[in-house]
Amino acid sequence: xxxxxKTWPWKLLLAVILIGVAAGTWGAVQRIDYQWRWNRVPQYFxxxxxxARKVPFDGKVTAIVPQGKDVLVTLVAGKSEKxxxxxxxxxxxxxxxxxxxxxxxxxxxxSWRLGPLMLGLWTTLWxxxxxxxxxLFLGLITGLARVSKNFTIRWLAxxxxxxxxxxxxxVQIFIAYFFLGTVFNLSRNVCGVGALxxxxxxxxxxxxxxxxxSISKGQTEAARSLGMTAFQTMRDVVMPQxxxxxxxxxxxxxxxxxxxxSLVSVIAITDLSKSGREIITSTFATFEVWLLVAxxxxxxxxxxxxxxxxxxxxxxxxx
Amino acid sequence: xxxxxxxxxxxxxxxxxxxxxDGVSTEVAKGEVVVIIGPSGSGKSTFLRCINGLEAFxxxxxxxxxxxxxxxxxxxxxxxxxxxxxxxxxxxxxxxTVLENLTLAQCRVRKRSKKVAEEKAxxxxxxxxxxxxxxxxxxxxxxxxxxxxxxxRALAMDPKIMLFDEPTSALDPEMVGEVLDxxxxxxxxxxxxxxxxxxxGFAREVADRVIFMDEGKVVEVGxxxxxxTNPREERAKxxxxxxx
Ligand SMILES: Nc1ncnc2c1ncn2[C@@H]1O[C@H](COP(=O)(O)OP(=O)(O)OP(=O)(O)O)[C@@H](O)[C@H]1O
Ligand SMILES: [Mg+2]
Numbered sequence: 001x002x003x004x005x006k007t008w009p010w011k012l013l014l015a016v017i018l019i020g021v022a023a024g025t026w027g028a029v030q031r032i033d034y035q036w037r038w039n040r041v042p043q044y045f046x047x048x049x050x051x052a053r054k055v056p057f058d059g060k061v062t063a064i065v066p067q068g069k070d071v072l073v074t075l076v077a078g079k080s081e082k083x084x085x086x087x088x089x090x091x092x093x094x095x096x097x098x099x100x101x102x103x104x105x106x107x108x109x110x111s112w113r114l115g116p117l118m119l120g121l122w123t124t125l126w127x128x129x130x131x132x133x134x135x136l137f138l139g140l141i142t143g144l145a146r147v148s149k150n151f152t153i154r155w156l157a158x159x160x161x162x163x164x165x166x167x168x169x170x171v172q173i174f175i176a177y178f179f180l181g182t183v184f185n186l187s188r189n190v191c192g193v194g195a196l197x198x199x200x201x202x203x204x205x206x207x208x209x210x211x212x213x214s215i216s217k218g219q220t221e222a223a224r225s226l227g228m229t230a231f232q233t234m235r236d237v238v239m240p241q242x243x244x245x246x247x248x249x250x251x252x253x254x255x256x257x258x259x260x261x262s263l264v265s266v267i268a269i270t271d272l273s274k275s276g277r278e279i280i281t282s283t284f285a286t287f288e289v290w291l292l293v294a295x296x297x298x299x300x301x302x303x304x305x306x307x308x309x310x311x312x313x314x315x316x317x318x319x
Numbered sequence: 320x321x322x323x324x325x326x327x328x329x330x331x332x333x334x335x336x337x338x339x340x341d342g343v344s345t346e347v348a349k350g351e352v353v354v355i356i357g358p359s360g361s362g363k364s365t366f367l368r369c370i371n372g373l374e375a376f377x378x379x380x381x382x383x384x385x386x387x388x389x390x391x392x393x394x395x396x397x398x399x400x401x402x403x404x405x406x407x408x409x410x411x412x413x414x415x416t417v418l419e420n421l422t423l424a425q426c427r428v429r430k431r432s433k434k435v436a437e438e439k440a441x442x443x444x445x446x447x448x449x450x451x452x453x454x455x456x457x458x459x460x461x462x463x464x465x466x467x468x469x470x471x472r473a474l475a476m477d478p479k480i481m482l483f484d485e486p487t488s489a490l491d492p493e494m495v496g497e498v499l500d501x502x503x504x505x506x507x508x509x510x511x512x513x514x515x516x517x518x519x520g521f522a523r524e525v526a527d528r529v530i531f532m533d534e535g536k537v538v539e540v541g542x543x544x545x546x547x548t549n550p551r552e553e554r555a556k557x558x559x560x561x562x563x
Contacts, residue, residue, distance in 0.1 A: 221373055222410035222469075226424035226476055227400030236423060240414050 029287075037285045041292060044115040044279050050108040053085045055100045064096050073106050120275025121296055127189075127271060128258045131196035135257070136250075138197060139204020144234070146209040157205065164202035170263050172199060177267040192264040200257050207253060211246035212238055244315055251308040255301050262297075272296060320480060320511050321347040321370060326379035328365050328535075339365040340376065341535030347480075350509045354522040354543075357532035358558055363515040366532070367482050370513065371402040384479060400428050403473030407485040409465045411457040417444065417468050418453040421475045429476060436475070443471040447501050463494030467501055474505075481505065483514040519562060523547055531555045 059077030071092055073085045087107030094106050114122075145157035164172065176195035177188060186194070215238050223233040265274035276293040280286050328340040339362045347353050355363045368374040370381055372388055372395040381388040383398055412420050421440035425431045431439070444450040447467040449460070457465055466486055473481060483502065487495045499521050506512055506525045516522065522529055522543055529546040531539040531554075539552045547563075550556050 216408075216410075218406060218408050218410035219412065222404075222406065222412070223424070224396075225371055225373060225399055225402075225404040226473070227396045227398075227428040228424055229396055232427050236427065237412055241412075244414070 034287060036288065037283065038288055040283050040285050041288050044117045044275075044289075046112055046115050046118065048110050049113045050088075050091070050110050053087050053106045053109055055085075055102055055104045055106060056083065057081055058101050059083075059099075061094050061096050061098045061100065064092070064094075070109075071107075075100065075106075116270075116275040116279055117272070117292070117296070120270055120272040121300075123270055123275075124258065124261055124272040124297075125300070127192060127196065127264065127269070128254070128261045131193050131200055131261070132254045132257055134193065134197035135200025135204055135254075138201030139208055142201060142205035143208025143212065146205060147212050161202045161205050164199055165206075169195070169199050169260055170266065173263055173267060188267050188269055192261075192267060192269045196257060196261055196264065199260070200253060203253050204250065207246050207249045208242070210249075211242035214245055215241050247308070247312060247315065251304070255304050255308075258301055258304070259297060320349045320351075320384060321345075321513070322380075322382040323366075323370070324380040324382075326366065326369055326381060327377045328362070328369055328374060329377045338535050340369065342379070343532070343535070343537050344379075345530060345537065345540070347511060347513060349479075349511055351527045352506045352510075352512045352514065352525050353528045353530060354526040355513065355515045355530045355532060356517070356519075356522065356558070356562075357538075361532045362535040363532055364484050367404075367484050367513060367515055370480075370482060371399050371404055373404070396428070400424075400476050401479045403476060403478035403481045405466070405469050405473055405481065405483045405486045407488050409457075409462070409469045409489070411465055411469055411472070413457055416454050416456055417449070417460070420457065420468060421472050424472070425475050439475055440471070443474050444468070446504075447471045448497075461494060462490045463497045466490065466494075466498045470498075470501055470505075480511045480513070483512065483516065485515050485517065487516065487518060517562060519547070519559075531558065533558075 053073075055075060057075075057077045059075045059081065061073060062076045063072075063074040065072045065074075066089060067086075069089055070086050071089050073087060073092070073094065074082065075085065076082050085106050086109055088110040091108040091110070092106070094100065094104075100106070142157045142160060145153045146161070148154050148157075173192070173195045176198075177191040180186065180194075181188070181191040219237055219241065220233055223237040224230070228236070261271060262273040265271055265277070268274070270278070272293055276289045279289050283289070323343055323345050326340055326343045327338065330337040330339055341362070343362075343366055345353075355367070357363050365374055369376045369388075370383070376389070379389065383402065386393055386398055388395070388398065411417075412423065415423065418437060418440050421443065422433065422436040425436035425439060426433060429436075441450060441453060444453055447470060449464050449467055449471075452460060452464065452468075457468065460468065466489075470481075470486075486502070487498050490498065495518070499518060502512070502514070502521070503525055514521075514526075524543075526543050529541060529543050530537055531546065531550075531552070533554050539546065539550060539555045541550075546555070547559065550559060
């Protein structure tokens with residue numbers, strides 16, 4: 001008997017449950033009066049922007065040269081002033097030889113732009129990436145400090161970790177922005193990244209500490225008994241072994257940081273969730289936008305999980 | 320070579336204060352093999368660990384090749400490079416191959432080039448009889464093989480002294496012999512050795528001197544013949560009756 005024989009009833013059950021949940025949700029939504037407007041959504045990913053091209057001075061159109069979908073309009077005033085404007089061919093409003101005044105519209109230039117959802121996603125991504133990097137650095141140092149022999153260093157690290165882990169991230173972001181930001185005159189991005197990095201750092205520190213302490217004391221003793229210094233022992237013996245163990249919780253921490261980064265929207269950083277909120281104020285497509293925003297977070301986090309899963313398998317060689 | 324003077328090691332934990340080593344004095348000459356025996360908890364391991372500074376002793380002096388470990392100016396890493404240690408649990412580096420286990424400290428501490436270190440490593444692996452496993456990870460080796468690698472790893476540093484803390488206690492019985500053979504060979508070559516072991520056969524055959532410890536103190540010292548046939552102390556007699 002093979003495995004698929006045994007699991008198919010459970011797969012069927014899973015499918016039935018999922019369909020049931022979907023149908024239930026659908027039914028519930030039908031009962032309230034909500035107008036779905038999915039067609040309004042794509043423009044928030046990318047849109048065709050039209051920008052008016054205007055004449056900067058009084059002058060005359062001397063040439064109109066087609067170039068693909070666009071035309072190049074050459075304007076001349078007097079002897080010295082000359083300008084070439086690019087506009088989309090179907091929006092051209094002037095003829096060759098026409099006299100124009102400053103401020104007249106020659107036509108529109110059309111180009112694809114990323115919509116607010118994509119810009120927000122980008123903000124979320126770089127914000128998480130930069131804070132993860134700083135958080136990793138901070139966490140490594142703090143984690144090592146947590147197992148230091150020096151009392152002061154150990155307690156400083158412990159205090160930092162406890163303060164961060166004992167307070168909500170939202171409050172930390174407020175403190176970073178309204179208190180530290182004001183006192184030290186920091187921009188909101190610096191405050192956002194700083195708060196997230198400090199937050200991640202405390203959790204990374206605990207992961208690193210647990211990883212180091214999970215490596216048996218015998219490893220350190222063996223290395224030290226060979227005459228290796230404490231630093232060499234940490235670098236060549238303990239950390240490489242600890243790293244393999246901390247990779248899964250570490251990546252989990254960074255994946256949650258992507259989600260937690262949505263809280264920086266409270267200090268008006270336009271990340272993915274803030275973009276979502278802004279779009280809703282102009283479209284009232286509340287359901288669609290939040291569902292999409294959630295899907296986008298989910299996409300990013302699950303891609304990352306896959307990547308980590310792949311890396312873990314590669315690392316599992318020596319055992 | 321090793322001179323211990325009135326060494327005391329006190330552990331103070333939640334469960335109170337333990338005098339794990341309580342005034343041990345002994346001397347080990349160059350080329351001498353000293354076996355330490357005694358009941359569990361008598362402080363054998365602790366004393367051995369004091370000798371290479373894995374445990375900082377509370378009182379007394381340990382002088383190795385003229386260097387006093389109690390002296391704050393002593394560079395303990397330099398001393399340790401001269402004192403090899405073999406542990407009960409092997410403690411090989413699991414993320415490194417057998418060869419890398421032997422070359423790491425050579426390169427880091429002795430500052431040897433990779434090539435020189437590898438040559439030395441292969442020579443030692445041949446000596447302990449596992450050169451064909453050089454590129455395996457330790458987890459692929461049997462216990463006896465791992466312990467021989469651990470001995471080779473310590474020897475790679477060209478130590479003047481070798482310390483063994485129950486090197487065969489974690490092994491399956493059929494593997495004990497292969498490790499003891501390596502140790503006997505080493506003793507024959509004139510290595511200075513201190514061995515904590517429950518292998519009385521080994522003590523009888525190889526030891527120049529047997530030290531019997533109990534409750535942190537040296538209770539009796541003597542040649543194997545004297546110790547195994549005619550011990551003076553009651554405690555030693557009792558112990559021997561249990562283990563022999
Ligand atoms: N790190 C420690 N902290 C507190 N007490 C310790 C520590 N290490 C050893 N001891 C205590 O010191 C005493 C001596 O221990 P030690 O390990 O040296 O004995 P041993 O002779 O090696 O015994 P065994 O044959 O079981 O290995 C014991 O009472 C033990 O509980
Ligand atoms: Mg012991």
